[in-house]
Amino acid sequence: MSAPKGGSLRATATRMIHQVAHEGQSLGQLLPPITATLPVDERGRLQDWCFGSCRWWHRLQAELQTRLRKPLPRRNAMLESLLILGLYQLRFTRIAPHAAIHETVETARELGAPKSLTGLVNGILRNALRDGEPPFESDAVHYSHPEWLVAKIKANWPEQWPALLEANNCKPPMTLRFNRQHHDQQSAQSALADAGITASPGELAANAIRLAEPCPVDRIPGFHEGYFSVQDEAAQLCTELLELEPGQRVLDACAAPGGKTGAILEAEPRLSEVVAMDMDRDRLGLITENLERTGTHARLIAADAAETDSWWDGTEFDRILLDAPCSGTGVIRRHPDIKLLRRETDIAELADTQLRLLEGCWSTLRNGGRLVYATCSVLQQENKRIIQRFINSHMDAQLVPITLDWGEETGYGRQLITGSQDQDGFFYACLVKSPAHWV
Structure with missing residues (x-):
């Protein structure tokens, strides 16, 4: 079954779903170049079909397997993606069922399926409509997650796992961070209300505002002037934990796309210097865009923060934010393709990278300085x-308790579990470099 370029919106969605499920590409890479060319209504449909199909892939694939007499051959993987999209529209959207079936069959023809396969698509979807959803065989199918991830989450969170997995399948709110150099909570809400945007204060972060409904950033008054930024509440907490003061030198070690760098500079504009780093030189451009929009400045470095010989000038930092590369399992509700892209073997590799980054950053922190790991x-x-592991091998590392009233105390930091207060899943730990701790 071929996959010609162009064509209908469903064909475009099918190709993207296929690229995620079978080629390991992310929706974050695939969608922006296409959605930028579409009208708003088509943009919304394409995003919903792609996100929804990835969000419910494991559940829909399990249903599809029960409806096939034998597995589809690899050469028909595109057809599998189309059937997943068709089942998603039947199970989780308000599209009229017969219209969803008809358009899915037409898309199969558009993608070059022979008559035998278009008949298969028609039969499977009509049977699915007639029979309803089959019983779920496992928690992994019910919650539509890979088996390995369900097992890890159950082991880590034996009481909270059902709510966590459920939250991963919910559409997240749109949350803003207002720039305290231009707004306080009251004036920020008033500005949004004047623009016809219903919003309420956040529950966790001082500068957070939650919108009742997502909206294009062009509707947000002052967005392009840096008065507001889009950032989940959990991510906003880093500035409070850093305890910034005038004159400090700050490192944002894994900074792209720059949301937290901007938050740091907004929270304390009198810092002596902010250094924002990322390994990916191309992603430094995203930091530049964010800083230009907010009217702030940082020194940008393209380097691996762990390889200090390649970038550090020997001047120690007072504060370091290490927002380490991770599995993204706390933001699955925003990036449901993580369920398809992440592998169990990734976790140990990521943990090694995280520890290596922590080691490197620690060597650049002054005595008495604070590092926030996130x-x-x-x-x-x-x-x-x-x-x-880090504290056990570094006698000069002292864990500072986080006394703020959010998340779960783990003994080595605080964990925000996805959706517990309608926020992303996030972990924070605060470490202070204390030579006296050697004694």
Whole structure:
């Protein structure tokens, strides 16, 4: 079954779903070049079909397997993606069922399927409509997650796992961070209300505002002038934990796309210097865009933060934010393709990278300085166990308790579990460099 370029919106969605499921590409890479060319209504449909099909892939694939007499051959993988999209529209959208079936069959023809396969598509979807959804064989199917991830989350969170997995399948809110150099909570809400945007204060972060409904950033008053930024509440907490003061030198070690760098500069504009780093030189451009929009400045470096010989000038930092690369298991609701892209073997590799980054950054921190370690993961292997391993091997590392009233205390930092207060899943730990701790 071929996959010609162009064509209908469903064909475009099918190709993207296929590229995620069978070629390992992410929707974050695939969607922007296409959605930028589409009208708003088509953009929304394409995003919903792609995100929804990835969100419910494991559940829909399990149903599809029960309806096939034998597995589809690899050469028909595109057809599998189309059937997943068709089942998604039947199970989770308000599209009229017969219209969904008809358009899916037409898309099969458009993608070059022979008559035998278009008949298969028609039969499977009509039977699915007639029979309803089959019983679920496992928690992994019910919650539409890979088996290995369900097992890890159950082991890490034996009481909270059902709510966590459920939250991963919910559409997240749109949350803003207002720039305190231009707004306080009251004036920020008033500005949004004047623009016809219903919003309420966040529950966790001081500068957070949650929108009742997502909206294009062009509708947000002052967005392009840096008065507001889009950032989940959990991610906003880093600036409070850094305890920034005038004159400090700050490192944002894994900074792209720059949301936290901007938040740092907004929170304390009198810092002596902010250095924002990322290994990917291309992603430094995203930091530049964010800083230009907010009217702030940082020194940008393209380097691996762990390889200090390649970038560090020997001047120590007062504060370091290490928002380490991670599994992203705390932001699955925003990036449901993580369920298809992440592999169990990735976790140990990521943990090694996280520890290596922590080691490198620690050597650049002054005595008495503070390092905030953060991930958007809910897996202890990337979070509390990293901090535990680091403290056990560094007598000058002192864990500072986080006394703020959010998340779960783990003994080595605090964990926000996805959706517990309608926020992303995030982990934070605060470490202070204390030579006296050697004694």
